[in-house]
Amino acid sequence: MTFIMQGGPVFWVIVLLGVAAVAVFFERLLHLRRAQIDYGDFLKGVCNVLENGNREEAMMICEETPGPVAAVVLTAIRHRQGTLEAIREAVDNTGRAEISRLERRLASLAITCQIAPLLGLLGTLLGVIQVVLAVNEQAPVVQNTSLTAGLMQALVTTVAGLLVAIPCHVMYAMLMVRIERIVLDMEASASEIVAYLTKQDTSML
Numbered sequence: 174m175t176f177i178m179q180g181g182p183v184f185w186v187i188v189l190l191g192v193a194a195v196a197v198f199f200e201r202l203l204h205l206r207r208a209q210i211d212y213g214d215f216l217k218g219v220c221n222v223l224e225n226g227n228r229e230e231a232m233m234i235c236e237e238t239p240g241p242v243a244a245v246v247l248t249a250i251r252h253r254q255g256t257l258e259a260i261r262e263a264v265d266n267t268g269r270a271e272i273s274r275l276e277r278r279l280a281s282l283a284i285t286c287q288i289a290p291l292l293g294l295l296g297t298l299l300g301v302i303q304v305v306l307a308v309n310e311q312a313p314v315v316q317n318t319s320l321t322a323g324l325m326q327a328l329v330t331t332v333a334g335l336l337v338a339i340p341c342h343v344m345y346a347m348l349m350v351r352i353e354r355i356v357l358d359m360e361a362s363a364s365e366i367v368a369y370l371t372k373q374d375t376s377m378l
Contacts, residue, residue, distance in 0.1 A: 181326045183296035184333050187289055191337040194285045197278050198344040205351045208240035208275065212358040216365055219246055223369075228253075241271030241359040249366045257371055264363045271359065275352045279345065286341040293334020300327025 215238065222231040228250065235247035248267040252260045303323035 181296060181299065181330065183292055183299065183330050184326075187292050187296075187330065187333045187337055190285050190289055190292070191333075191340075194282055194337065194341050194344065197281055198348065201278060201348050202351075205275065205348065205355065209351065209355050209358070210238065210240050210242055212242045212362045215242060216246065216362055219250075219366075220369055223250070241268065241275065241355060242362045244271050245359055245363045246366045249363065249370055253370045257367070260367055260370065264367060268359055268363060272352075272356060275355060279348060279352075282341055282345045282348070286338050286345060289334045289337040289341065291334070293331045293338075296330020296334070297327040300324060300330065 219231050219234055222234065232247060232250055235243045235250065245264050245267050248263050249260055252263045255263075300323045303326060
């Protein structure tokens with residue numbers, strides 16, 4: 174604990190950044206877990222309801238299901254009376270909005286990955302400056318405590334910056350992999366529901 178207390182103010186800034194990054198990670202992870210569904214089963218259920226002519230029930234199922242898959246399917250059903258181009262445009266707009274929601278607050282993780290090592294470097298330089306000042310002020314006799322304090326600040330902040338940046342990189346990569354899977358499911362479901370609605374409208378002619 175003693176060496177932690179010698180980290181200086183920069184060390185505590187790094188610690189606060191790390192705590193905030195962990196909070197963002199778990200909040201986003203829970204959100205993405207709720208958003209990821211089995212889109213095949215979901216689409217099958219919605220299409221079965223539409224086959225029976227229960228459009229309102231199908232829309233209700235979409236509204237009660239979290240995630241971008243349900244959102245794009247709901248948009249397609251709402252615009253089913255429009256042209257194919259109008260349906261696709263509406264679905265694309267909804268898809269972009271849903272991707273933006275999925276990526277919300279991820280920028281803070283990416284920024285933390287970049288800032289933490291820089292703050293560690295800043296702490297290192299401040300520690301070195303402290304050592305140099307101690308040497309200049311107390312030369313020719315320099316107390317070991319003065320040198321040790323500066324060196325410990327330099328080392329602690331460097332290690333802290335890396336200990337925050339490395340896990341942040343891992344957390345960011347984990348979240349991006351989940352988002353990519355959800356986006357792929359969303360794009361597949363959007364294509365399938367548009368094709369289904371187009372086919373259904375064509376068969377009614």
